Amino acid sequence: MPLPSRPWRDFGPVYAGNAVVAFLFACSAPVAIILSVGARGGLSEADLASWIFAAFFVNGLITIAYSFLYRQPLAFFWTIPGTVLVGPALSHVSFPEIVGAFLATGLLMAVLGLTGLVRRVMDAIPMPIVMAMVAGVFLRFGIDLVHAFRDGFWIAFSMAVPFFILSAMPRLARHAPPLIVALICGAVTVWLMGAFNPPAGAMFELASPKLYAPQFSWPAMVELVIPLAVTVLVVQNGQGIAILTASGHKPPVNAITFICGAGSLVTAIFGAVSTCLTGPANAILASSGEKQRQYTAGVCVGVLALGFGLTAPFFTRLLLAAPAAFIATLAGLAILPALQTAFQTSFGGKFTFGALVCLLVTVTDVPVFMIGAPFWGIVFGLAASWLRERRDFAPAVSETARRTEADSPRPTER
Structure with missing residues (x-):
């Protein structure tokens, strides 16, 4: 085992900068999505603060441990599609x-x-159908973005314009992330308009997370367990693993899956959604510097996550004091690239009819037998593809057979 002092020797300004950018991305729009979902679902401020504490603090510990252990950037946060599914x-x-x-x-x-x-689970459900379900649950955030222009035009306008301008200038966007700039512009506009309404009493408070006694019911289990697992393993972890592999790393698939499960067991008792290997943050951490030193950026972003988790009540109150149009715009802008990718994956190749059925069922948001629409979207999407697109399943079956042996568990997997 390398000496504990090695990260200090490997660390440097490039990795610190990447860690800060990745952290800012994680603590801005994704947090707004949690607040949007929770507020719409009737969760209290204490519930939301506990969720955010666990999402950052517990996953920050995992990020530090795994990045150091495997000597590669392995940033863990929470599943955004899964958060939207909870709504x-x-x-x-x-x-x-x-x-x-x-x-x-x-x-x-x-x-x-x-x-x-x-790997068998990741190959069992066709990606176009999974992404159609994701598109269906994300779509409401895109619609809320449009409504934000109606409800708070100048706030939404001040955030959307710099976001789209920077998104069209990739070189500049690397130094000024569009989402971070949109957040700053929106915050300034809210301040100038006097639209910030802080609650009575002190704003700052350290975390005092709540412990929840779980209840197990078939409607909740059927509605959420499979869709949550699919979004973590296929959508989130699949994206993160692909990004790190493309950057020259060798992410340990089985170990990542296990720690996502173990982390989810811990975060759940504090009311937080499932842990996942994040794609965007890892893309930032692996974007520059020497490959063998990029793990220090992962350790750094984990440390920043610990601090944010410990001050979760303060940031929860800060964002809840902002106008609804600010939260809706920030969440909507964050969702747009993922929504575009979801539609492209759903309708860019095979399983398009099943994807269409899945999308329509999910968008209706009508529960059947007290089980939510996203689950039924996958069920009816699979059934439709089996009836109309049976040939599309054959390559997926053979791919599973080819890859099963390669992904069998290894005791020394690093």
């Missing part, structure tokens, strides 16, 4: 029941990681 469920399922589904999802992922069966 509709909150309308007809109690939060303790959702916590029970979080625990079941964590247990399922931990078992898949230990047994090495994760």
Whole structure:
């Protein structure tokens, strides 16, 4: 085992800068998505602060440990598609029941990681159908972005304009991330308009997370466990693993799956959604510098996450005091690239009919037998593809067979 002092020798300004940018991305729009989903679902400020604490503090510890252990940037946060999935469920399922589904999802992922069966699960459901479900749950955030122009035009305008200008200038965007600039411009506009309404009493407070007693119900388990596991393993972890592999790293798939499950078991008792290997943050951490030293950026972003988690009540109150149009715009702008990717993946090749059925069922947001639409979207999408696009399944089956042996568990996987 390398000496503990090695990270200090490997660390440098490039890796610190990448860590700060990755952290700013994680603590801006993704947090706004949590607040948007939670506020719409009736969660209290204390519930939201506890969620944010666990999402940052627990996952920050995992990020530090895994980045140091595997000597590569491995940033873990929480699943954004999974967060969005929770929104509709909150309308007809109690939060303790959702916590029970979080625990079941964590247990399922931990078992898949230990047994090495994760690749079979990742190949079992066609990606176009999965992404159609993601597009369906993300779409409401795109619509809320449009509504933000109606409800708070100048706030939405001041954020959207710099976002789209910087998005069209990739070189400049590397130094001035569009989402971060949009957040700053929006905050300045809110301040100038006098639209910031802080709550009575002190703003600053350290975290005092809540512990939730889970309830296990079949409607919540059926509605959330499989969709959550699929979004973590296929959408989130799949993206993160692909990004790190393209950067020359060798991410340990089974170990990542196991720690996502184990981390989800811990974060669930504080009311937070499942842990995942994040794609955008890892892309930033692996974007520059020497490959063998990039793990220090992962350690750094984990340390920053610990600090944010400990001050979660302060940042929760800060964002909740902003106008609804600010939160809606920030969340909507963050979702736009992912929404575009979801549509492109869903309708750019095979399984297009099943993807269309999945999208339509998910968008309706009508629960059947007290089970939410995203689950039924996947079910009916798969059924439609099996009836109309059966030939599209054959390559996926053969791909699973070819890759099973390669992804069998290895005791020394690093």
